[in-house]
Amino acid sequence: MINRLFFLLGSRALSFVSELGKILLLFIRSVVWTFIPPFRLRNFIKQMEFVGVNSLFVVVLTGMFTGMVLALQSYYGFKTFGGESLMGGIVALSLTRELGPVLTALMVNARAGSAIAAELGTMRVTEQIDALEVMAINSVQFLVVPRIWAGVLMVPLLTAINIFIGIIGGYLVGVVLLGINSGVYITKMTNMVVTSDLVQGMVKSVFFGLVLTLVGCYKGYNTSGGAEGVGRATTEAVVVSSVTILISTYVITSLLF
Amino acid sequence: MIRLVNLNKSFKSQRVLKDLNLTIPSGKTTVIIGRSGGGKSVLLKHIIGLIRPNSGEIWIDDEELNQLRERDLYRIRKRFGMLFQEGALFDSMSVGENVAFPLREHQDLKQSQISEKVAEKLALVGLTGIEEKMPSELSGGMRKRVALARAIALEPDILLFDEPTTGLDPIMTASIDHLIMETQKRFQMTCVVISHDIQSVFRIAHNIAMLYDGKIIEEGTPEDFRRSANIVVQDFLQGRVNEQAH
Numbered sequence: 290m291i292n293r294l295f296f297l298l299g300s301r302a303l304s305f306v307s308e309l310g311k312i313l314l315l316f317i318r319s320v321v322w323t324f325i326p327p328f329r330l331r332n333f334i335k336q337m338e339f340v341g342v343n344s345l346f347v348v349v350l351t352g353m354f355t356g357m358v359l360a361l362q363s364y365y366g367f368k369t370f371g372g373e374s375l376m377g378g379i380v381a382l383s384l385t386r387e388l389g390p391v392l393t394a395l396m397v398n399a400r401a402g403s404a405i406a407a408e409l410g411t412m413r414v415t416e417q418i419d420a421l422e423v424m425a426i427n428s429v430q431f432l433v434v435p436r437i438w439a440g441v442l443m444v445p446l447l448t449a450i451n452i453f454i455g456i457i458g459g460y461l462v463g464v465v466l467l468g469i470n471s472g473v474y475i476t477k478m479t480n481m482v483v484t485s486d487l488v489q490g491m492v493k494s495v496f497f498g499l500v501l502t503l504v505g506c507y508k509g510y511n512t513s514g515g516a517e518g519v520g521r522a523t524t525e526a527v528v529v530s531s532v533t534i535l536i537s538t539y540v541i542t543s544l545l546f
Numbered sequence: 547m548i549r550l551v552n553l554n555k556s557f558k559s560q561r562v563l564k565d566l567n568l569t570i571p572s573g574k575t576t577v578i579i580g581r582s583g584g585g586k587s588v589l590l591k592h593i594i595g596l597i598r599p600n601s602g603e604i605w606i607d608d609e610e611l612n613q614l615r616e617r618d619l620y621r622i623r624k625r626f627g628m629l630f631q632e633g634a635l636f637d638s639m640s641v642g643e644n645v646a647f648p649l650r651e652h653q654d655l656k657q658s659q660i661s662e663k664v665a666e667k668l669a670l671v672g673l674t675g676i677e678e679k680m681p682s683e684l685s686g687g688m689r690k691r692v693a694l695a696r697a698i699a700l701e702p703d704i705l706l707f708d709e710p711t712t713g714l715d716p717i718m719t720a721s722i723d724h725l726i727m728e729t730q731k732r733f734q735m736t737c738v739v740i741s742h743d744i745q746s747v748f749r750i751a752h753n754i755a756m757l758y759d760g761k762i763i764e765e766g767t768p769e770d771f772r773r774s775a776n777i778v779v780q781d782f783l784q785g786r787v788n789e790q791a792h
Contacts, residue, residue, distance in 0.1 A: 327651075411637075419596055420634040424648045425623040427616075 312507045315429070319437055319503075322430035333435040340401045340436070340502065341443030345450070347396050352451035355388055356380060356458025364467050373467075377474035378481030380459035381452075385482055385490045389452035391538050394497035397444055398530045402501040405436055406526035409509025410519035418510070433506045437499060444498025445491050452490065489546050493538055500537070501530040547572050548593060548704070548736070553602035555588060562588050563599070564760035570753075572703075575730050575737040577747045579782065580757035586740040587631075589757060590706055593738065594626050595619050606704075624652060627697035628706040633689035635681040641668070641692050642677030648699045667695040671725060687718040691725065698729060705729070707739040711746050723749045744783055756782065 359380045367373050409432060412418050421428045456478070463469045508526035512518045548570040555563040562585040570576045580586050591597040592604055595611045604611040606622055614622065635644050645664045649655060655663070661677075668674060671691040681689060690710060697705060707726065711719040723746050730737045730750075741747050747754060748768050756764045756771075756779055764771065764779050771779060780786070 415632060415637075416630045416634040417636055419591070420628070420630060420636070422596060423594055423623060423626060423628045424651065425620040426651055427620070 311511075312503060315433065315507050315510070316437070316499075316503055318429050319433045322427060323434050323438070325430065329431065329435060332431070333438060336435040336439035337443055339404075340397065340439045341447060344397050344400050344443075344447055347400060348393050348447045348451050349454050351392050351396050352384075352389070352454035353458040355392055355451075356384060356455030356460075357462045359383060359388070359455070360459040360462035360467070364463065364469075373469055374473045375477055375481075376463050376469060377459070377476075377478035380463070381456050381478040381482045382486060384452045384455040384459075385486045386542075387490075387538065389455060390448050390490050390493040390497060391534060393448040393451040394444060394494065394501060394534045395531055397440075397447060397498075398501040398505075398527060398534065401440075402505040402530050403523050403527045405502060405505035406509040406512075406523045407519055409506060410512035410522040413510060413512045414515055414518060428510075433503075433510065436506055437502045440498035440502030441495055442498070444501070445494040448490060448494035485546065489542070492545065493541055496537065496541065497534050500533050504530045504533070547605075547607060548738070549603075549605040550589075550592070551603040551605070553589075553592060553604070554600045555585075555592070555597065556600055561760055563592075563602075566602070566757075566761055568755055568762050568765070570736065570738055572736045573734050574752040575726070575739060575750050576753040576755060577739045577741055577751040578755050578757055579740075579742055579744075579747055581782070582742060584757055585760060586757055587708055590628075590708055590738065590740050594623060594628060594706060624700065625703045626706065627700065627702040627704070629690065629693050629697050629708065629710055631708045631712060632686075633681070633693035635689055635693055635696070637681050639681075640677065641673075641679050641681065641684070644681065644692060645677075645696045645699055648696065652700060663699065664695075667699055668692070670698070670729070671695045672721075687714050687722070690714070690722060694722075694725060694729070698733070701733055702735065704736045704738070707737065707741075709740055709742075711741065711743050719743065719746055720749075726750050744785075758782075 360376060363376050363379050364373055367375055367379075409418070412432070418428045418432070421431055460471075460474060464471045464474050505526045508522040508529070512522040514521070550566055550568045550570075553563050553566040554561070566589070568578075578586055578589065588597060592599055593606075595604075595614075598612065606625075609618075609622060611619065611622070635641075636647065639647065642661075642664050645667055646660050649660050649663055664677060665674070668676065671694050673688060673691055673695070676684075676688075676692075681692070684692065694710075710726065711722050714722065726737060726739065727750055729735065737750075739747075739750060751768050754764075754766065754768060754771050755762050758778055764774055764776050766774070771783065774780060
């Protein structure tokens with residue numbers, strides 16, 4: 290019984306480490322192939338549109354309601370000891386440091402990370418990736434490189450938009466709906482949020498952008514087993530990325546700031 | 547000439563290729579026959595370096611694939627074309643874009659020259675004027691023909707076919723066979739075809755090799771195969787179930 294338990298734990302740990310290693314190797318190969326011509330700018334722009342522009346609506350919507358509900362909740366909490374004036378700062382601080390980057394990444398992951406895994410997975414099982422290789426085109430350079438750099442670039446931009454919209458949402462609820470003085474709200478916000486908070490948010494979102502596209506690419510690229518395999522790869526990509534995002538936000542905060 | 551020397555390949559505990567030796571002559575059509583799941587596709591993917599062997603050598607003329615750096619492997623692959631089982635057309639691109647794809651990637655041509663070549667290759671496979679269609683709008687046979695047009699776009703020396711007639715009706719099978727023969731003759735290509743469609747094999751092959759239990763157990767002309775005394779070969783050709791052998 291104990292033996293079995295250790296065996297199970299050991300094999301799980303080994304497969305986790307080996308998977309992590311393979312993801313890292315894919316990343317290194319992608320970095321190397323980034324600097325080898327031909328540079329496919331069109332592919333990159335297409336992926337930026339897919340990861341970035343097409344996620345805009347859902348990111349704006351998430352930002353707006355996150356800001357609004359944050360304002361509402363903190364208002365009721367702070368009201369009990371007369372601290373409503375802190376609301377602007379609290380809303381802006383939570384958004385820039387934590388909620389903006391994490392929620393944006395989770396939304397982009399659900400939309401684009403899953404789609405990347407499904408698209409590459411389908412290409413793998415229908416031999417389209419092999420067809421690329423046979424045509425003497427490096428499939429990592431053609432498929433993975435534009436997607437991960439699009440993620441690294443677009444997720445921070447989306448995060449910035451998400452934070453900005455969230456702050457507007459918080460302002461609308463706090464000032465317009467609940468009647469907090471506009472000047473107090475903005476002053477508290479500008480006093481409490483400093484540059485390092487913004488840096489922290491952006492560092493996280495760059496990392497999240499890399500994680501969600503890299504994991505999506507890895508899972509899709511290594512799909513096997515037909516339609517069922519594509520489904521499995523997509524689910525795994527979303528779950529692994531989401532969990533990594535949630536765990537790493539804590540790790541990054543505790544290590545760097 | 548393609549030479550496979552003592553090729554071994556295992557997937558986990560399953561040995562798929564066992565010390566396999568095979569020589570494929572230039573400018574001829576060689577068909578590799580064998581049972582489904584017997585490793586024929588694996589063998590074909592070794593020839594183009596999509597799968598690496600556990601041991602053994604793969605010679606394309608005087609270059610050994612396993613010794614090559616990635617860049618040289620891609621240089622060699624430009625000499626190849628491959629028709630996949632289901633066509634493997636890029637479904638995000640139209641038919642015209644699919645056929646134009648290798649030309650855009652590897653040749654410095656103007657748009658008008660590319661369009662001209664695409665039309666020419668599509669005409670060659672009997673599909674004129676379907677450039678704007680998407681792969682999802684095509685039947686299985688049409689998809690394979692478009693894939694063939696894409697495979698020959700760069701006019702390669704060596705063309706590989708992975709079960710080109712599987713899943714097609716007899717008329718379409720005959721038409722694909724005819725296309726393979728025509729293309730081989732016109733460009734004097736080395737064709738390697740994987741098939742278990744006996745009628746089709748005897749129609750197109752200059753040489754046949756039979757893969758059985760991870761090895762090539764018989765090689766020769768179609769006539770040699772018809773006269774073969776090997777019981778496994780005869781069972782396969784005549785579709786007999788031999789309880790002892792299987």
